[in-house]
């Protein structure tokens with residue numbers, strides 16, 4: 001595939017972002033591109049809204065896995081690009097359109113010029129939630145291939161094109177979603193003393209939550225609690241009977257996640273008494289940390305540097321990635337790919353530089369040969 005074809009694919013995919021486990025158009029589009037490659041050494045298996053694509057090696061001693069995520073986010077796009085999202089309120093704001101294009105480019109290259117080993121391309125749904133990696137990994141289809149090593153990439157808006165970055169050990173955090181439902185007694189805005197105001201209760205809960213991080217987590221360790229959405233109330237003169245908070249918890253150590261949840265549950269008990277209300281907690285989807293295998297990463301660094309791609313050591317980040325589940329079972333790694341965008345991940349104006357597609361394909365295919 002040449003650069004123009006790859007850019008066209010990326011733009012087609014950018015137009016059709018779909019949320020986790022609803023990636024029907026995306027799956028159909030990927031299938032069409034892969035079938036049009038017309039290669040006899042490719043075996044395609046559908047899995048939910050994702051795909052497994054095995055490329056038979058010339059003289060296989062092992063199987064290398066390469067994973068891309070395929071879902072979009074519930075964000076209204078605010079770029080002025082000619083190929084904007086056609087799905088209102090949904091956007092590829094985390095680069096999965098680039099990730100898929102790079103995987104397709106690498107698949108085209110590796111199936112045209114097979115390496116000795118088998119390569120399993122994994123097109124995984126629902127990375128942003130509720131998580132496709134864990135069930136995909138557990139599926140009989142995946143287990144039959146006995147993948148020996150596995151890797152994946154993620155775009156990095158803050159890094160220049162032509163560069164990649166990673167680190168041995170923990171790269172991404174443990175995550176847990178957080179949903180809190182508050183219920184008390186609503187009523188007339190003029191009679192607060194006769195009600196239990198859930199807007200005041202939930203607001204106070206949000207500010208006190210941060211004290212779990214500042215007072216209960218060891219300052220030499222790290223944790224994040226972010227509330228990204230708060231919903232409450234009906235009109236300006238009714239005291240709200242319910243409120244809902246939606247957020248996420250991030251930690252570098254799995255044990256710290258347990259500490260935060262224990263403290264959160266204690267806080268809930270205290271709030272229920274103090275504010276005469278009930279608070280239901282739901283942890284939604286949880287992702288295991290991305291823990292990079294040093295030997296695999298060393299081979300990657302050597303391979304990309306030989307290609308003239310600049311490598312730098314990354315810091316651990318509080319982003320989450322369900323690719324961590326693959327790495328818990330199979331030695332491998334994840335790396336950042338520089339795409340030089342002035343707007344970051346999960347931003348409605350994210351605009352990665354498409355020149356990074358070719359760098360990504362080279363980094364991926366050269367690693368497949370060396371790992």
Ligand SMILES: CC(=O)N[C@@H](CCC[C@H](N)C(=O)O)C(=O)O
Pocket residue numbers: 094127128129154175176177247248249285287318319320321345
């Ligand atoms: C790379 C990236 O941005 N990943 C997401 C993963 C989300 C996990 C889950 N839905 C949560 O919010 O906890 C991230 O937000 O880091």
